[in-house]
Amino acid sequence: MTVGPIAFMALAGVLFCIGLFGALTKKSAVMVLMSLELMTNAVNLNLVAVSRFVTPSSMAGQFAAAFIIVVAAAEIGLGLALVLALYRMRKTVELDRIDRLRG
């Protein structure tokens, strides 16, 4: 028994939405970042799967995924650094207490 691209895409969709839910709800900045990582992983999975099934010889999706990993690594590094800086400044990582943009 085998599975095709649709299975992978559906899986990626589920992962993405779980990540999205987390990103929308979590109050801790670290948790939000972790949820974002989930979303990126979902996207990567989708890319690799489509590359594998639709353009097997070019590996374009794999390259895209590789670069996304790079950027995501950079992002998480910066994000965590920001969290640390914020924590130093406000002594909290709760996002709902960080509302200086309030109108």
Add this chain to the structure above:
Amino acid sequence: MGISDLLSVVVFLPLAGAVVSALVPKTRPEVAKWVAAITMGLGLALTVWIVAVFDRTASGMQFVTNVAWVPQAGIHYHLGVDGVSITMLALSSLLGLIAVIASWKVTDRAPTYFAMLLLLQVGMNGVFLALDFVLFYMFWELVLVPMFFLIGMWGGTRREYASVKFFIYTLAGSVFMLVGMIALYLHTGTFDMVALAKAGSTGALGIGFQNWVFLAFFLGFAVKVPLFPLHTWLPDAHVEAPTAASVLLAGILLKMGTYGFIRVSLPMLPDAARAWAPWIAVLAVISIVYGAAVAFAQTDLKKLVAYSSVSHMGFVMLGIFSMTTAGLNGAVAVMFSHGVVTGMLFLIVGMVYDRTHTRQIADLSGLSSAMPVMGGLLAFASFASLGLPGLSGFVGEFLSLIGAWQSAVIPHWITVIAAVGVLLAAAYMLWMVLRVVLGKPSEVLRGLPDASTRELWVLAPLVALTLIVGLYWSSLLAFVDPAVKALVALVGGAA
């Protein structure tokens, strides 16, 4: 490197300069300004080279670089010059260098300041050379950012307000332009401006479609020009901007709007342009008279010059939408001359301000007695601005007028009112000269030094250009005419 790569070098050389300048430590401002001066100087030298080898008899694009950039979307890296854009390129390279030298005394965050000037130069050069819409749009928007910071960080007392207003106003305009651009792309499948011009002239686009796209582009360009009633960002931006930014704002940025009309609206949407021409001519004439009248009432020198720009740009619009060779030649001549002369005016006002810390006309009088050279140059620039024959201002205004009269699309009465505008220009300029240059020297001018050598060097090339273009029109128009002739043939206006 072939000669056709020159254009890319001219565009991106200042970018390199900007990076270098930005990396200079804050404590060494003189390094930054030398970097800027040398980069601008090199750019000007290259521009002179381009001008020298430019074939003045040909009408098409020269030094073309065209490589695929994002082939999936049909976006190309496509640069080239014709007679219209080369005059603008020359003007922008010259004013760029002059702006740097005029900013010689800037020490506040100098590396960033000069990086901004250089970045601005990238955008300005790029707009005039880009032949791909996406590229054009990128350069167009790129110009906003450094200008925003130049006004917002080094400006006068109301700089935040002025810079935000400038940014949002022009951005709002260019959003419409983007819409028009995309509409054209969806309709024709290309971003290539040369191909689009061809498509427009062969009647591939229906008049209904043209009308809407024309309106979108009109909003984008007219804000930049600026055409009445979209002009109110200009006085604020000018008054608050530092001198060099004012020079570039009036000298180059406004020309981007009229250049857009010449490069985009006329060739790509000729039917719509013809249909809209009388209305735009009405707006142009209102700009001429209204700008002149409001300029007359100003008490701030810089504001006066700013409103005079509104008036002069009206002549450009009138010339463009006359759709005649005389009118278009005149329009480009006004664009060039206004850049030079208004640059001169802003520079002198800036120099006076540096000494007296006032720009109020009422505070300054008898400039020619207190500083004979400075006063004389201000009077000279004023006479060039009011269109005295023999100086550059006359060339364009006169040709615009005869073009407008000749035009099949503009009624005569509009031209008559525009001619009255020439009289009004004389009125506000002479009234300014009477109060500022002439008379007994006022208290604030007592004991102040006359123009320094550096200041004279800043102004000298502008004075020379004013005289050369004014006395020998062909020095400018020989470049412009073949391009204009081809354009008019494309649009199908009168000869």
Add this chain to the structure above:
Amino acid sequence: MPESVAAVPFIVLAALAVGGAAMVILSRNVVHAAFWLLEVMMAVAGLFMLLSAGFLALVQMMVYAGAVSVLVLFTVMLTLRRREDAERPLDLSWSAGLIALGVFVAVGAAVVSFVPPAVMAPVRTPGVTEFGTQLFTQRALPFEIASVVLLIALVGAVWWAGGEDR
């Protein structure tokens, strides 16, 4: 269609990934959540293997499982003043759930309507060798840019996290 993927390992890995992701969201303890995240990353790496993207699987293991998780854990530790701070409320919200569900419906609709085109199987599935060759020839420029991005991110992260002593 090229050779398909065996269903059994896929189902196992998919279950691990979805379950792990759910646990990330549902754990009250931040430290636990971080470990669940690590589990999801490894499952995804397995899925990459399944998709014959060996190199990516390796990268995934090294970057996410190795580096990122450690980073997250360190941050969690650094921002906890007391042990009890690790325990957090669940923070569930109906509106967010609705939005996530909506997005899922939209994505699902897109997925369901996706018709895989008929593609000829290549003579040989490209592997790590081809990946490496391409990376350093055709895609050298993006590669370089990516390294610059990483460098800048590194500098930035150090700068922000640097502390008061600067």
Add this chain to the structure above:
Amino acid sequence: MTWLVLIPLLPALAFAAMAPMSRRVRTAVRWLPLAAMSGSLLMSFAAFARVWPGGGEEPVWRATFSLATLGGAPLSVGLRLDAVTAIMLLVVTIVGVCVQVYSLGYMHRDERQGWYFAVLSLFSAAMLLLVLSGDFLLLYMSWEVMGLCSYLLIGFWHEQDAPRRASIKAFLTTRVGDVGFAIGLAAMWAYAHSFDFAVVLRDTHWTVAAATLVSLGLLAGAMGKSAQVPLHVWLPDARAGPTPASALIHAATMVAAGVYLVARALPIFHAAAPWVLIFVMGVGTATALLGATLAMVQYDIKKVLAYSTISQLGYMFIALGAGAEGAALFHLTTHAFFKSLLFLGAGVIIHATHTQDIREMGGLRKTMPWTTGTFLFGALALSGVFPFSGFWSKDDILMTLWTQHTWWSLTALSVALLVAAMTAFYMTRVCIRVFAGRACSLARETHLDMIVPMAVLAGITAVIGFTSPAFAAFLGEVKGWPDLGMAVVGSIAATTGIGLGVWIYAFAGVDTQELRVRFPRVTAVLENGFYFDLTYNRGLVETFQWLTRLLAAFDTTVVDGAVNAVARGWSAASRVSWAFDGTVVDGAVNGVGALVKRAGDRVRTLQSGRVQGYQRLGYAGLLALLGLALLVPYIGALAAAACAFVALIVVGVIVVRGA
């Protein structure tokens, strides 16, 4: 004959050399313009010799120079030398050299005299270029440069208020006319596609409409420059400049440029509707009469001369209106010499007496014999007394009017005779007031360097009249010696004026003050120059200034205000719209305040400042858009349903109300 280019070029180079100099160096080389001008004078003689014996229509020499190409077609300007040009060259250079020599003496104490000489040189260059130009464009360009020089010289003593204001007034008033000139040129280009004299005046077949338009435009320009009613107001004020500059610019040359322009363009005027030439004659007549009338009541000697210039220019326009190009140009020539002579004399007198008021002068004939003599030569010529030059040229004009013998020309003739008498009268008045009577100041004769130029001009004034037939022949017209009858009539007019003047001011001793008191209203009208200045100030200048202030306020409040209002943001906008809803829909005034507050609060809650809130909004918006995109095919149906629903309700309401 390319050397002809040097005629305007030499003075221009002198200016170019002097302009960047410092004040001291400029003063040191103040003789440079004179040297340049002398060169031009010599070459003008040579040019005259080349044209001699004249009479031909064709230019002796021409050169074209392409300014630019417009759509591939050249836009050329050119120079040409023909009989008219040769004469004008001589007039300009002779008067110019005399004025330059005179100025060296007159201005030698002034600090900034270098600048004065430089501008004078630029003026000479422009004027020479104007008469040499072979097309209307170059003519227009040099015309404007002359205007600039006139502006600079009138405002030469700009530390004082009056010269500054007079200078701007002169420039703007002449520019009013130039608007017409520019439009005329535009129309000319649109119709004939050329500015060249040869093409426009000879080869083009004008339609009446086009010719009328162009000629009216050119006439407007000429009226401004030549100070014709109603654009004459700047010339009396132009006396604020240095007197020799007035002599050259505002008496001899620049103001005559308008006459020259119309004389040149006369073929277009002939092609235009017939009323155009009659209009020219009418303008001339009105100007001549007005100038003479006002000259009779002035006390400022320069103002008398200025109004006299206006009047004489009107004379020339009368001749042009009659189509008599030769007569107009002859009067232009004679007038250039005797009027510059009079101004130079006035300059000497003013220097000597330190006043410009003729009531404070008197008895100068004893102390200043040379000045008196030369001034009298000029006055006699102006009055048209045989054998001085004014007699001949005036006679020419009168004779032309008589031979034309239309209703219009005879009216003009009678007015012209009246003006001749008035001219003689006011010149007699000036001469008696200044030279006769007892000496009331310690005036002394001036130096030789100022007397010589006046003497030269006086000599020319005395003899040039006799060239009348030769002058006409040179221009290619056939004309004999003056008709005896007209000569007698003209002389009677002049004699009447002189006699009346002598009787009133020398013998009867009529107290003019008493006349002024007796006729206050007439006095007021005359002293205010028929209220032209007042009307312009009140009606135009002040209205314009008020209007500009209004527009400036409009710009900052309305135009800019609109922009700011738009930019004020959604929050405020929504408050306003809520308030609007509240008032209109509910009509419950009390509820408005609460509504406004509620609206504000509602908008505010959107702006929580929390990132995730924004994020949620973003995603929700995305989903909504997606849904919308799916619904697009049905939008038409939905809209139709909505419309139908609303229509149903409206109909229902109407029915219920009606019931």
